[in-house]
Structure formats: C-alpha cells, structure tokens
Amino acid sequence: MAFAVPVWLAVQEELLFGEPETINPGSATPSCFDSFTDEELFKVFHLSRPCITFISDAVRNRMKTSDFKRPAPSVDAMVMLALNFYAQGLFTPSVALKLGTNHRVSLTTVVSTMSGVIAGMSDVFISFPLTAEARASTASKTEELCGIPGVLGVLAPAHFKIRASPYDKSTFKSFINVLGYTSVVSQLICDSEGNILSVEKCCVGSTHEQDMWDSSFKGRQVEDDVHGAFRFIGGKGYRLSKHVLTPVPQPANDSEIRFNEAHAKIHDVVQTTLSSMKRRFKCLLQLGFADDGSLNKKSNIIKTCSVLHNIAQKFSIPFPPAAGQTEPPYSGKQCSSVEVATEALKARQELIEKNFGLSKRLDPLD
Numbered sequence: 001m002a003f004a005v006p007v008w009l010a011v012q013e014e015l016l017f018g019e020p021e022t023i024n025p026g027s028a029t030p031s032c033f034d035s036f037t038d039e040e041l042f043k044v045f046h047l048s049r050p051c052i053t054f055i056s057d058a059v060r061n062r063m064k065t066s067d068f069k070r071p072a073p074s075v076d077a078m079v080m081l082a083l084n085f086y087a088q089g090l091f092t093p094s095v096a097l098k099l100g101t102n103h104r105v106s107l108t109t110v111v112s113t114m115s116g117v118i119a120g121m122s123d124v125f126i127s128f129p130l131t132a133e134a135r136a137s138t139a140s141k142t143e144e145l146c147g148i149p150g151v152l153g154v155l156a157p158a159h160f161k162i163r164a165s166p167y168d169k170s171t172f173k174s175f176i177n178v179l180g181y182t183s184v185v186s187q188l189i190c191d192s193e194g195n196i197l198s199v200e201k202c203c204v205g206s207t208h209e210q211d212m213w214d215s216s217f218k219g220r221q222v223e224d225d226v227h228g229a230f231r232f233i234g235g236k237g238y239r240l241s242k243h244v245l246t247p248v249p250q251p252a253n254d255s256e257i258r259f260n261e262a263h264a265k266i267h268d269v270v271q272t273t274l275s276s277m278k279r280r281f282k283c284l285l286q287l288g289f290a291d292d293g294s295l296n297k298k299s300n301i302i303k304t305c306s307v308l309h310n311i312a313q314k315f316s317i318p319f320p321p322a323a324g325q326t327e328p329p330y331s332g333k334q335c336s337s338v339e340v341a342t343e344a345l346k347a348r349q350e351l352i353e354k355n356f357g358l359s360k361r362l363d364p365l366d
Contacts, residue, residue: 051315082114089282119303142192146266152230157209177205202299209237281305
C-alpha cells in the first residue's frame, strides 16, 4: 500500500483486468451513473465519479472471470444499488427506482451478490507491504508520525452493532461487548495513513481481541516471523509479545510516559479509520439482525467496505461530514494477567530507553 497512486492503480488494474487495454474506457458506453451530477454522486454514494467507474469496471471484470450467470439487471445497476446501500445503510427510493420495473429482483439479493464479489477482491486491494522496500517505507512513515521505529501496522478489534433478540438466551449474551451493546467484531490492521492492511474473522461481540489474534491466520503469520521482525501496535486488550507492542500499564518515569503518548498517537489512527469508515459507509453503523449463518454475510459487508475504503483512499476522496452523535471508541478489555515473556518486556524497555529516554534531545511528538 506504499506505492504512489498512479503505480498503485496500474498494479491493481493489471491484477484485476489483465492487459490495461481491456479496461472499459467508459467513453462511449452509457452508465446508470451518468444521470447524477458529481455533487449528487458524492451525496448519494459518498464516492467520486472516477472512483465509481473504477469500482464498476473492477466488479464487471471480476464477474466475467468468475462463474456468474449474465446478471439482470446490469452490472452497473447492481453496483449502483449496492453502493447506495453501503453509503446510506438503506436504499434511497430515487436510486431503487432507477432499477426499473422490468427486473423482478430483491434489493437485498443484489447487495448480497455484490458484497460477495467485492469482498472477494480483498486479495487485490487489502494486503500487507510485500517487499522489503515497501515494508521499510511503511515503517518509516509510522516512525515519522509517532517516533516508534519498526512498526508495520496498528492492530485493533473493529466492533459493528447488530440486533440480537434477548429472548434467544443461548446466544444473546455472546453478542454483548465491553461497551454494553450487541455487536460482531472483526480483526483489523491498518497502516499509519489509514490504509487497511488486513481484515479478518467475524466473531460475536464478546470475543476477546487476544483470542482473535491467537487464532487468526494473520496473527499466526506475524508471530511466526513471516512478515519479518516488524512490530504491530496493539491496545491494552493484547498481550505484549515479540511482535505486538502494547503500552506500559503503569508508567514509572518520563520515558515510559513519552512512549505511552507516542503509542496512543499511532493507536488513534485505527480508531479514526474505523470512525471515518462508518461515516462513509453508514451500513456499518447497524448490520442488521443476528441469525444462523449471519456472521459470514456480515463478514462480507465488512470486507466489502474495507476494500472500498482502500480504493477511496487512493482516489483521495474526502469523508462525509459527521452527523449526530458518534460512537465512543472501543476501549478494549484489559488482557488477562498471563505471564509476559521476559524477552518481550526487555525488548520494549530497550526500545523505550533508546527512543524515548532522557538522552533523546528531540521529542518525536513535537
């Protein structure tokens, strides 16, 4: 995710479409988005016209290479309905009417289909820096922001509200998180610029973040050194380890206080990213009812919005203004007092002394 925008887009286009000239130029082919002004597009879809065109082309070509029957309505119409739902959390009547009366299709079926397709593109649009140069660049940007060296990403649980019936006593309590509301939770990693590097798992809201990390594919990769000797910033709900850097629980000196301040500064990036995503994609504010098999469906919505977020980031599209009260950030549940490896404690202390000690003349937070 460290490439310049033109290079990044060229790479994604080659991965998705093959040779660049196979991309639909859109100059002669009419689109159902043509009837919207640029201002209306942003208001209804929270995206720009070039970004929507890129998404539509990506979906069209993915569906060509997958085992999909010819869709009815058109791909553009399905993308339009789905993007409207993601942005507003519902179907805007004027947009739904553009589908016309000739197609007997469920709007929720359209969203489910599009979510499956776009979530399937996460292998292209959501990824860790893959080269040594890209990793070094990502870590350098993090250090520039907060002063902590060798950090590849920020790790956090991402909670999304759902409706669960209190009468279903066998499952209701499992959806209640630390903040007291019912939710599902996914494991998210982003870089210092708010690009999502990984989104994995979808669990009931009571699931502890350390348990998700221990059982996740990405967590096992990181702890097995697959991504090198880089660290990941984690909140108080994670256990300090070789690769997960947590704040000092009870700072005893100025160096540890400065480290905690730097840790909070970079950790705030993931909270800001989540908050911004929920502003752009209001469907994430309420993912509907919990039912059998719903976790997979909700996982697709979350992955889809993560893919679209990364694409929007590369097109530098501003976020919609905040409206009403915002959700409080998830504070995390204190990790249980499992004994931390001496090596991890020693490594964190050495990092603090070297980068935040009294001998450090310049404050990295200035």
